[in-house]
Amino acid sequence: MSEELVKLSGVQKAYRRGKQSVPIFETLDMSIEKGAFLAIMGPSGSGKTTLLNLLGGVDRPTGGSITFQGQRVDNLSESRLAAFRAGHVGFIFQFYNLMPMLTAAQNVELPLLLTSQGSKARKERAATALQIVGLSDRAAHKPSELSGGQQQRVAIARAIVSDPELILADEPTGDLDRETANEILSMLQELNANYGKTIVMVTHDAEAARYARKTLHLDKGHFVEKDLVA
């Protein structure tokens, strides 16, 4: 019997645009099991990024509830929400979003500044995370001295360094060539299979989605059944 990690119940989300309220989700229900590797596909503007923001506690729903390991997170205060993100969610972005003035190792160490760990422990953990993504030999390099694929691997190391249960990735291979993309996707697969990380990945790329265990299609704020996975 598998355990539930995140649950969305009747989630509503609307953006204000001037006086108008633009609904993105009217009632969204979703359950993500621990250990899942979920790909989310859908046309541009269908709400994929909005969904990731809600899952990661980056944005709040306008209605309904979101629970993480059985705890409500949608009504947490700003600072508690920040602590929730720091402790339980790892983020991977399309454009890596590394700090340009920091080395790979320092970038990876960044989330650990929010923990009570000492300097030595932080360095060790960052080194371990870099080792997992196979970049130990680039630890002292700045992002500008790394290829796109290498930068994304540093970003993955940063996302896993504080050992979060959930990893969210928005188009993690959107900026990479096929071969490099496959490397990154294999790495995510490994994190899921060997380290038990729950992963939700947004992608436009059907081939990328194949690395996931399951693919959901989002259209106009609803999940649609569509047997696209070949």
Place this chain on the structure above:
Amino acid sequence: MTSRGLVWKNLFRKKLRTFLTLFAIFVAFLLYGVLMAFQATQEAPTQGPLARRLVVTNKINFTQPLPISYVDKIRALPEVKRASHMSWFGGYYREPQNFLIAFAVDEESFLDVYSEFELPPEQRAAFLKDRQGIVIGKRIADSYGFKVGDHIPLRSNLFFKKDGGDTYEFNVSGIIVSPENLQGEDQVAFHYAYFNEARAFGQDSIGQVIVETNDPAQNDAVAQKIDAMFVNSANETETRSEAVFQAAFAEQAGNIGLIITFVVGAAFVTILLIAGNTMMLAVRERTGEIGVLKTIGFTAQRIFAMVLSESMLFALIGGLLGLAAAAGASAYLGTAGPGFIAGMKVTPGIALSGLGLMLLLGLVTGAVPAWNAMRTDIITAFARK
């Protein structure tokens, strides 16, 4: 890596820009320190010998003479402890550009009234005895190389002699050291009697009377009393504290003080505006990064503190270096510079006000971007390139 390390790395991420901005702040506070130190030399002191004494001059203008008879009338007042008189000589040494602050004085009362002037007893005795004796301020003696026993001719651009010449002969009787009142080291003084007898005109007139009262707390009343004594006479008087008189005297010189203050003040403000704007832009450029930091769990308060400490550090590094340079420059100008800025220095008060300005600069340039950073919309972080 630490949070402090992160602040530090942000500070120096663009080395050239950081250097230029730090340099601008450095220059601003260098100007500030020197300007304030300069201004302090132009202000009438409220303590010390200059604040204790009164100066009586002609009411029309202090360059107009007073009859010498006024001295004894003033001495006769019960509130007056001592009085002496001085007359502007308009002196120079050999060439007009070697301008000297030179006074013909009532020698004995002069040395008594100016008790802060240090003169060895044997030099004092020699000065009082020699009708053509002259005492030279140490800084003047140093710059012209005058020594005790030298025979020096001084010329006057105001007072011709009865014999048609303008050169008065003097014997250097002593060198005056006066750390408490550096004016004493920047002037020369000789016997009024010799000068008065030799000059072709203006006999028995003097320039100003210097008054020491029994109770400096009553100086205002005494000043009024003196002026009242000569009201409706041919030569009405104006009596002020010596400090105020000196400040007015310095302003004669085209009010350089105000001009310098204005120009330097404008430069200071301009530089700070430019530096502040650069610092704000530097943070604005990082909106995306700040969004990412927030996404991975940095709290708004933490980011506010980071950005603010960055600008504080920036202002403090540039500012403290600038103030330190100002202290060095002022100390140098105060000893080696012209007499009217003698003793110029960056006082603890100036340093403290400078520090306050640095903190203010850091706060103002930091608070706006820090506030914006704190409110950065994190939901844009995912899509940011």
